[in-house]
Amino acid sequence: MKLYEITDAIEAVISANTNLETGEISEAAAELLDHLEASLEEKARDCALYYLGEMLEAEAVTRMAKQLSERAGRHRRRAEWLLGYLESKVPGEVKWSLRDPRFVMRWGVSTQVQVEQGIDLMTADGRDRVDSEFLRAKVEWSLDKVEARKVLKTRPIVGVQLVEVKKLKIDAGGPRRSGDSNDEG
Numbered sequence: 001m002k003l004y005e006i007t008d009a010i011e012a013v014i015s016a017n018t019n020l021e022t023g024e025i026s027e028a029a030a031e032l033l034d035h036l037e038a039s040l041e042e043k044a045r046d047c048a049l050y051y052l053g054e055m056l057e058a059e060a061v062t063r064m065a066k067q068l069s070e071r072a073g074r075h076r077r078r079a080e081w082l083l084g085y086l087e088s089k090v091p092g093e094v095k096w097s098l099r100d101p102r103f104v105m106r107w108g109v110s111t112q113v114q115v116e117q118g119i120d121l122m123t124a125d126g127r128d129r130v131d132s133e134f135l136r137a138k139v140e141w142s143l144d145k146v147e148a149r150k151v152l153k154t155r156p157i158v159g160v161q162l163v164e165v166k167k168l169k170i171d172a173g174g175p176r177r178s179g180d181s182n183d184e185g
Contacts, residue, residue: 086105092107
């Protein structure tokens with residue numbers, strides 16, 4: 001979807017140098033953009049507008065994906081309920097089946113590994129009741145950046161530091177604060 005009009009030459013460079021599967025723009029695009037006959041301001045304006053369009057499109061797709069995921073969940077829950085209902089009503093003999101041109105319904109038999117009832121692997125007592133050879137732990141470490149920021153303002157933390165990161169920001173709608181370097185008002 002094209003939300004903003006930009007120079008055809010810049011649009012062509014970006015489009016021709018974008019991997020359609022990953023969305024990544026190749027490094028060659030930078031050199032091609034540099035050699036276009038346009039002012040830095042024109043290139044910057046068009047790239048900023050393209051950026052805004054891509055970010056808005058990404059947000060729209062994310063919202064739609066969330067809605068579709070929620071919709072899929074509703075379908076899945078209804079399907080699971082229907083399966084549970086059928087399991088409670090259909091005769092439990094392994095040889096029973098129902099054939100229809102669109103499906104075959106039958107009982108299947110399989111073997112599963114289950115932790116015995118009453119054993120909670122989340123507790124030390126529960127883990128002691130299972131052969132440790134077959135246990136594995138999943139641990140994920142991350143830094144509590146909010147708390148670390150608070151502490152770093154008062155004292156150092158080993159292995160952690162505050163760094164200033166300079167990043168270009170592009171906001172839709174133009175300048176929002178007085179004093180911006182390109183503020184025309």
